[in-house]
Amino acid sequence: MTIHPAWLPPSTFHFLTGKRFLIDSDHPLAGTVREELLRAGCGPAAPGTSADLTFTVVPSTTLSSPSIGVGDGDGFTLTGSGVEADGPRGLIYGLFELARGGLPGRYEPAFTRRMIDHWDNVDVHPVMGQVERGYSGGSIFWKDGVFLGSSPDGLKRIRTYARLLAAAGINAVTVNNVNVHRTEARLLTDRRGEVAVIADQFRRYGIVTHLSVNFAAPVILGDLPTADPLDPRVQQWWAATSAQLVSDIADFGGYLVKADSEGQPGPFTYGRSHAEGANMLAAALTSRLVPSLGALRTPGPVVHWRAFVYDHRQDWRDRTTDRARAAYDHFAPLDGLFADNVIVQVKHGPIDFQPREPLSPVLTAMPRTRLAVELQATQEYTGQQRHVCYLAPMWSEVLAQVDGEMATVANTGDDIYWTGHPLAQANLYAAGRLAWNPDPIAVLDEWIDLTFPRAPSRLRSILHELMDTSLLTYEQYTAPLGVGFMVRPGHHYGPDVDGYEYTPWGTYHFADRDGVGVDRTSATGTAFAAQYPHTWYESPATCPDELLLFFHHVPYTHVLHSGTTVIQHIYDTHFEGATRVESMRDLWRSAAALVDPDLHARVAARLDEQVRSATEWRDQINAYFHRKSGIPDAHGRRIH
């Protein structure tokens, strides 16, 4: 089978066919636009004749200093007769917007850097596999330690991927897992040629390549006795290593670092702060900074430093330590101490990509620090690309409250549909497009129209109905009211209410025979709620229902704002959620004649699994709380 074209089917540029174009730029990206137009059956306007489509770069007067961001110049205007781009990358985005039938007007992204973070390993990790939390087969970059970009097919697949990302408005990619093992560490040194080959492909579509590095690289790769960021030998090693990388990859994006987190090394080992660690790498990257790349105005490489730092060896008996507090406690005091080219990358919620979390308080607590919000397209805790779960509605709520940069953990692999579940493509698409259009439902419909061109309206409405509220449905049949983490340890798929309850991971629900939830109030709990500038979360009276158990331990008989008790809410939502999944399966079956049979079969098989899984979630959660509370369902439904 051929690889699915996702949102760039062969018909993408059909309505441009035959048009005459003029491109007023000699930037390499203008060459990419030209290639796309020629492939679409357009031709250059003959000299002296008028063009149907004109592509020009008209630099904005507001263009930025290097400290502001890589995304400046990504905006463009559709003039009705072509594209006026702020910079070369805007030519590409304008072209794809034309293909989508964009109306004349101004287009610009709300987030300067729109990054995809791959969790791909070079070697197969014995537990995590080729792609950590990868639900789409293997990596498109490496297989069993071998670089796939060395083969023409592999190179072509990377280029095809770059084109898809560009069409979604993505402009940066980190190519490897933040957990950097020994082999992967070498991408920084003797295997950097592989990164350069990938970067060559991405560059053709305006995408900058970044690399995850291991903070202990000077020890692992450099034979130094220390990785202390204040040690001059360490600084020199990083500077020399970075200079070589930047020499090979002139527009190298920079480093992504998971330090002092879940066993990864970091500055804490040496009694240094995260600012000291990050700033050392930032200095190394800029110490021999190459001249800016002309019109791309690359502001130089940066360090993305993840704020995902917490004690993963907590004693479950200790009710004072709260993992939710950790990122803020570690990073908020460092506000203002990071170098200009350090970006602190913060998961959107305080825990870890659960279906429902409050916004991480770090995201509004560091006004003097460049921040990136981290989203997760790989659905680790939201159905692992076996369940339909369109995440953009949650993401758009997050993005409405932050600015700066966004980084999304990839959900792609060597699967012929790219994402395992064909409908999970929409999450990758939204990971870029939400920066340009904050309306998740508009983005969904856009994705449907592009991916299923000339589909009957019945199919479009079925897809819309399947996907638009799919996250809410997922939330209904899984952990209730924001309490999270009732998943099977290790693989994180399927229910296990107590699976993490007595573990060192800091993710508890504290259910007993009387009630459930985590007291994070200032008055009687861990005071996580005080990390917010407002006091909504301090009281059940003002806490939203859907976050109640994230912030409060309440009796099962507590009455929600909705008017039902907590226990009855658990029963009701779990019955309803599972029923909704059954309806989704029926709905999709009714679309059998409307869609490619292979794609239909793939989605149908996954919906069968989603029904099985949702039923299992419903029954385990309901049975668990029924056994514990002893309270029967008000509607007399059977609880096992």
Next chain:
Amino acid sequence: MTIHPAWLPPSTFHFLTGKRFLIDSDHPLAGTVREELLRAGCGPAAPGTSADLTFTVVPSTTLSSPSIGVGDGDGFTLTGSGVEADGPRGLIYGLFELARGGLPGRYEPAFTRRMIDHWDNVDVHPVMGQVERGYSGGSIFWKDGVFLGSSPDGLKRIRTYARLLAAAGINAVTVNNVNVHRTEARLLTDRRGEVAVIADQFRRYGIVTHLSVNFAAPVILGDLPTADPLDPRVQQWWAATSAQLVSDIADFGGYLVKADSEGQPGPFTYGRSHAEGANMLAAALTSRLVPSLGALRTPGPVVHWRAFVYDHRQDWRDRTTDRARAAYDHFAPLDGLFADNVIVQVKHGPIDFQPREPLSPVLTAMPRTRLAVELQATQEYTGQQRHVCYLAPMWSEVLAQVDGEMATVANTGDDIYWTGHPLAQANLYAAGRLAWNPDPIAVLDEWIDLTFPRAPSRLRSILHELMDTSLLTYEQYTAPLGVGFMVRPGHHYGPDVDGYEYTPWGTYHFADRDGVGVDRTSATGTAFAAQYPHTWYESPATCPDELLLFFHHVPYTHVLHSGTTVIQHIYDTHFEGATRVESMRDLWRSAAALVDPDLHARVAARLDEQVRSATEWRDQINAYFHRKSGIPDAHGRRIH
């Protein structure tokens, strides 16, 4: 470091040194006895002079037909001036009994075949490793697919192992895992030469070699379209294959089969019964039976057919299916239908090697079938050779109720102490010696005296105190009152009260806010209790406390025969069990000067882990039941 000599230290035969011996047998095993005596510094009595020690074979008049068993002739008499053996193997056992200082008298085993079942893989299994449930390093037979018996060192280790087993009274070994994967299946065909090399070593010590086979071997290895036991092609394939094996290994012991169990293939696939499956293999083994091996009187190869058959994809919601019933339901109706050379091998309890189970009712329900009781020295559910847990007291209770054969899952590997935990050697020793001496405490003291020769009495009493009630201590801090299976799924180490509660594995405790336990009564439960010829288990009034929750679901406030409530019993035993482990650690620390420092350090490190683990068990079990019952500890101790 050199390999630990276990219960055969260099001093083993010291008090025989200088003795003159006469051996009145030309059997190869007499040659082994001669070698041992020469190595011990004995010499043959000169012709015409009287010997200090005389070894003769005096066949008993009761010697058996082939259908009775391989172990006939294993008995012997110590005359005061040597050994009068019933058969050649008795010479070996008599020699080792002399070394133990055995008094004049008659010695014979209560179980004819005393087998060790290795769960060794040839290849490393991706999840289970080189040895399934192996807690002693790798296999002594294979490493990463390579046969270790090809090297002199590897061969020597196997021979050393055979000598240890013979000294413990073992006379049969199955060399590979009952879960027979693709590579392991080939031990039956093109890799059978490896089995022959192992058999050559074991034979020197009177040990017969058996092989685990895959019931689907005709499909996997033979290119047949079926493994239907009634298909003539299948019968012919097995007959031809078995004939080759018996031709290469004249005293080949036979096959061990795990059929229709946990995903292994079996006769059910073809609509055949287990009797039909087993009998087909039995016929294949005897169809070209080689002549019996003279004085060894090997009665021909046999099939060990495991009764461990149950539905491992049970719906946890289904309270009528009961895994405990499965072996009886499958096998009791087949009594009398198995061929003479089929031995049905039955786990000693109805579930799976929990610290406390009733005797499997199968063991008393098949009078017309040869049975073997299966024990487990590898401590899968009893501390995994990290915890001190001397199992012989439990085994001796089982053995007192059965006869025939015994088979014990090995706990040995390529560890320098053979068993990971040095004190776990005692379990392997008891797996043989209990057949000769039913008193587990006498066997323990015997093991201590042999393994720590010339030890001060203080050390001997410390070892005794550490080990004699260690299983009771383990039971105290783990799952209460026989309910079992509160372990972490997969690896089965450490507590996870609900770990298996909502899984397909059929191992549940059904705890709710009011009570806990499995109702297996005839009146209101699964009627497993009716599989026994007596009615003790039907009522809490007659059910022993320690099995109460195996048979009954009772309120937490139920008063035990001991006078305490179930909930208070849970608290009391868990506090006490963990405290006892702390005392064990202190006791061992006090032995530091009395024992080899390396061995002391190994045991000390494992006791540290046992203290940590027992504390974790105590706190998780107590917290779980406290949260569920809401009943405080009567003694006011802190429960987390």
